[in-house]
Amino acid sequence: MKPIIETYSLEQLADIVKELGLPQFRTRQIAAWLYAKNAASYDDMSDLSKLLRGTLAEECPLVRPRIVDQQASNDGTRKFVLELHDGVLVETVGIPSEDGRLTVCCSSQSGCAMNCAFCATGRSGFRRNLLPGEIAEQVPIVSDQLDQRVSNVVMMGQGEPFANYSNAINALHIMNHPKLLGIGARRITVSTCGVIPGIKRFSQEPEQFTLAISLHSAVQETRDHLMPGVTNYPLLELRKTVQDYLDKTDRRVTFEYALMRGINDSPRELEALIDFCSGMLCHVNLIPLNEISDSSFHPVTHKRMQEWCDQLNAAGVNATIRNSRGSDIAGACGQLANSYANHR
Ligand code: SAH
Numbered sequence: 135m136k137p138i139i140e141t142y143s144l145e146q147l148a149d150i151v152k153e154l155g156l157p158q159f160r161t162r163q164i165a166a167w168l169y170a171k172n173a174a175s176y177d178d179m180s181d182l183s184k185l186l187r188g189t190l191a192e193e194c195p196l197v198r199p200r201i202v203d204q205q206a207s208n209d210g211t212r213k214f215v216l217e218l219h220d221g222v223l224v225e226t227v228g229i230p231s232e233d234g235r236l237t238v239c240c241s242s243q244s245g246c247a248m249n250c251a252f253c254a255t256g257r258s259g260f261r262r263n264l265l266p267g268e269i270a271e272q273v274p275i276v277s278d279q280l281d282q283r284v285s286n287v288v289m290m291g292q293g294e295p296f297a298n299y300s301n302a303i304n305a306l307h308i309m310n311h312p313k314l315l316g317i318g319a320r321r322i323t324v325s326t327c328g329v330i331p332g333i334k335r336f337s338q339e340p341e342q343f344t345l346a347i348s349l350h351s352a353v354q355e356t357r358d359h360l361m362p363g364v365t366n367y368p369l370l371e372l373r374k375t376v377q378d379y380l381d382k383t384d385r386r387v388t389f390e391y392a393l394m395r396g397i398n399d400s401p402r403e404l405e406a407l408i409d410f411c412s413g414m415l416c417h418v419n420l421i422p423l424n425e426i427s428d429s430s431f432h433p434v435t436h437k438r439m440q441e442w443c444d445q446l447n448a449a450g451v452n453a454t455i456r457n458s459r460g461s462d463i464a465g466a467c468g469q470l471a472n473s474y475a476n477h478r
Pocket of ligand 1: 289293328392467468469
């Protein structure tokens with residue numbers, strides 16, 4: 135089978151258009167149908183001739199993912215399980231908020247190879263990297279389903295975006311393009327578990343995308359235990375890389391920290407976190423741990439969470455508690471496990 139069109143970046147799409155001997159404006163036209171208008175098939179592309187539509191369908195078929203399952207949370211969060219053209223499943227989440235925003239939490243891989251001990255995504259293993267359009271099209275799919283414009287994107291779904299760097303960045307270009315999805319770079323956040331070469335590359339990107347880093351502990355031993363996939367990227371080096379990122383971009387970095395009872399919630403851990411953050415333009419996002427099945431990790435009380443938040447702020451480290459949404463439908467942080475597949 136020929137590669138489907140959603141696998142292409144905008145640059146590759148332009149190459150295809152060139153190879154077909156078409157004028158360059160066709161690239162924008164086709165991309166707009168694919169992403170801004172979420173066309174279901176080439177037949178929808180009414181400003182392309184029938185002949186051209188036929189050629190495109192032949193050369194690079196358009197196969198939209200099928201929504202094979204979906205769930206709605208009590209809090210309005212919606213989770214969709216998408217089946218891609220090759221049968222691979224991936225989840226994406228739409229999070230509407232009271233102020234009228236709609237955030238899409240998109241996935242960059244099917245499954246994940248990082249194996250964080252507290253996260254459900256890695257449990258089902260790693261299937262494959264998603265390609266640029268497969269990541270980007272999650273935005274118009276959610277937008278259509280909720281009948282609302284998407285205002286923000288967080289690449290915090292399945293997968294490690296910096297283990298799939300070029301595809302993830304090429305997806306961001308589609309999302310950010312004013313004529314395509316038109317989402318401002320500052321409203322797009324990419325979260326990494328701390329893949330240092332990725333952070334270095336990201337600091338070179340000209341757009342003002344936002345960077346979030348899953349920290350979960352500033353004590354090396356604890357972090358190694360919780361996040362075995364990044365033991366090669368030690369905290370000292372991570373801190374230095376973030377410093378360099380800040381020097382280059384002057385854009386505040388978010389550290390995600392899911393508090394787990396008896397694991398990373400001790401006074402020593404708090405002190406280490408304060409030391410790690412001091413002197414850096416950063417923000418700590420404390421996340422209530424979402425319980426996943428057969429897990430030995432448990433959340434702390436809300437009181438504990440608030441104490442941490444207060445103590446961080448008192449120490450001059452900007453911190454807030456994340457309002458984690460969609461946990462009743464396994465749609466919250468760390469719960470995206472392709473549950474449809476597991477139910478079958
Ligand atoms: N691989 C990237 C993108 C995933 S983002 C990363 O690690 O940053 C998903 C976020 O949810 C990460 O911060 C992750 O550490 C966090 N998370 C994973 N499992 C969780 C759980 N059970 N409860 C709360 N947060 C969790």
